[in-house]
Amino acid sequence: MIQLENLTVCYDRHPAVHHLSGAFASGSLTAIVGPNGAGKSTLLKAIMGLLPVTTGRIDHAALKRSDIAYLPQQAQIDRQFPITVLDVVLLGHWRRIGSLGAVTAERESRAVDALAAVELADFRRRPIRSLSAGQFQRVLFARMLLQDARLILLDELFTAIDARTTADLLTVVRAWHVERRTVIAVLHDLEQVRTHFPETLLLARSGIAWGQTDYVLTPDHLQRARHMAEAWDENAPPCAVTP
Amino acid sequence: MNEWVDGLFAPFMEFSFMRRALVACLALGLGCGPVGVLLTLRRMSLMGDALSHAVLPGAAIGFLIAGFSLAAMSIGGFAAGLTVALLAGLVTRFTGQREDASFAAFYLISLALGVLIVSTRGSSVDLLHVLFGTILAVDDASLILVASIASLTLVTLALIYRLLIVECFDPGFLQSVQGWGAAYHLLFLILVVLNLVAGFQALGTLMAVGLMMLPAAAARFWAQEVWSVTAVAAGIAVLSGYLGLLLSYHHDLPSGPAIILTAGMVYLLSIVLGHRDGLLVRFLPRLHLQS
Numbered sequence: 001m002i003q004l005e006n007l008t009v010c011y012d013r014h015p016a017v018h019h020l021s022g023a024f025a026s027g028s029l030t031a032i033v034g035p036n037g038a039g040k041s042t043l044l045k046a047i048m049g050l051l052p053v054t055t056g057r058i059d060h061a062a063l064k065r066s067d068i069a070y071l072p073q074q075a076q077i078d079r080q081f082p083i084t085v086l087d088v089v090l091l092g093h094w095r096r097i098g099s100l101g102a103v104t105a106e107r108e109s110r111a112v113d114a115l116a117a118v119e120l121a122d123f124r125r126r127p128i129r130s131l132s133a134g135q136f137q138r139v140l141f142a143r144m145l146l147q148d149a150r151l152i153l154l155d156e157l158f159t160a161i162d163a164r165t166t167a168d169l170l171t172v173v174r175a176w177h178v179e180r181r182t183v184i185a186v187l188h189d190l191e192q193v194r195t196h197f198p199e200t201l202l203l204a205r206s207g208i209a210w211g212q213t214d215y216v217l218t219p220d221h222l223q224r225a226r227h228m229a230e231a232w233d234e235n236a237p238p239c240a241v242t243p
Numbered sequence: 244m245n246e247w248v249d250g251l252f253a254p255f256m257e258f259s260f261m262r263r264a265l266v267a268c269l270a271l272g273l274g275c276g277p278v279g280v281l282l283t284l285r286r287m288s289l290m291g292d293a294l295s296h297a298v299l300p301g302a303a304i305g306f307l308i309a310g311f312s313l314a315a316m317s318i319g320g321f322a323a324g325l326t327v328a329l330l331a332g333l334v335t336r337f338t339g340q341r342e343d344a345s346f347a348a349f350y351l352i353s354l355a356l357g358v359l360i361v362s363t364r365g366s367s368v369d370l371l372h373v374l375f376g377t378i379l380a381v382d383d384a385s386l387i388l389v390a391s392i393a394s395l396t397l398v399t400l401a402l403i404y405r406l407l408i409v410e411c412f413d414p415g416f417l418q419s420v421q422g423w424g425a426a427y428h429l430l431f432l433i434l435v436v437l438n439l440v441a442g443f444q445a446l447g448t449l450m451a452v453g454l455m456m457l458p459a460a461a462a463r464f465w466a467q468e469v470w471s472v473t474a475v476a477a478g479i480a481v482l483s484g485y486l487g488l489l490l491s492y493h494h495d496l497p498s499g500p501a502i503i504l505t506a507g508m509v510y511l512l513s514i515v516l517g518h519r520d521g522l523l524v525r526f527l528p529r530l531h532l533q534s
Contacts, residue, residue, distance in 0.1 A: 070419040094420045
């Protein structure tokens, strides 16, 4: 579904993702793990087209922009914004309603159903500023349920989230997998990855290993990932690998 | 009792210049209120201020070419304001300097240029005219201009309302479903400049932004959804125009500052009394609920 060919993405000429090749198969459920600064979020942004590709290419096959749902790290959203929970969820209809389309009763009831699926049905009239971090993450999940996307990208979705919400949201992710949607999630908890994610990409700028989770998360591979130098070398010579 | 009622309506029934001023305030308030709310939501409250100053050199050049002509000054002001907005936007996009810094830089250049032009070629009375406006001298042409800008603003906002809201609530989401929202941002800045130009003849470049920001800031204490905040802000702006005109009539005060100070009073009262996070609600002990 998503094919990476010798992909390099740079910030200021320093590679954050370095000569990465591989594929996220259609219907796969993949975790991306790796140390800080390993290029995990960068890879998701590059797939979304939010960052320019330096060399190599990303093949989106037949995916359109509206086929992809992307949940970035939460910090980018203004949680004091005067908007109700239901209105946030209704944004999930964007592909169908755009900037001028009507929110019909049927669309609203589907939004309420999505809220019910994350156990927030009674919150629909509440302003989002009154929600906890966990509740707000549930709201964003409800919005993604409406987006009905074929490819779902999740960036550090469980940071600062309580255990119960984490478990509930993982259930939603599993359901997506059963529905044959492709899910790629950046995660930190290796136990979680081993339990819930059949496939893993271990990233340390370069790909250390990519495939079945048991094969990827070996002590040897993790050791190699840990040894990635976190700081950039200011005097690094140009990369010699030919594109 | 009758005297009071008379005081509230008589000035407008008796004098046509007061009626014109009232209609101008009505139109200004309806356009500026919603624009101000969106500015505060985008954390651009001070950008409105910057743009209002940026209008000055254009208006001054218009004044020099055509004298006290509304058309020339409005076109000049619009061009100058838009130029500053575009330059600041371009610098931010291509150098990564923050928008508030580039806006500040360009509006200061623009303001100094404006003062220079007026002071070398006009008198200080002209400068005062441009800076503080004369709402009591609003003629039919400027009424039509103000009303057209208010209508255009409301129609445009209605068309791009959802986009603007999503772009400031969750820009990442809009980018992921729709591509870049910068075009709407630009369209919105054009609306801001247009409304400042509308306000500028009536209230002056310095005061025009007051009818935009003060009602918007006050409205946040009374409502908690964008549409309701917007409606409250427009209401406060219109009310401030009406009360300010009365004040200026009965006490022989300059109308621009009277209107803005009325809006300022509404803001101060809202801080104390507003039922969303107002001081009274915050600090008055109230029984809490069971769940």
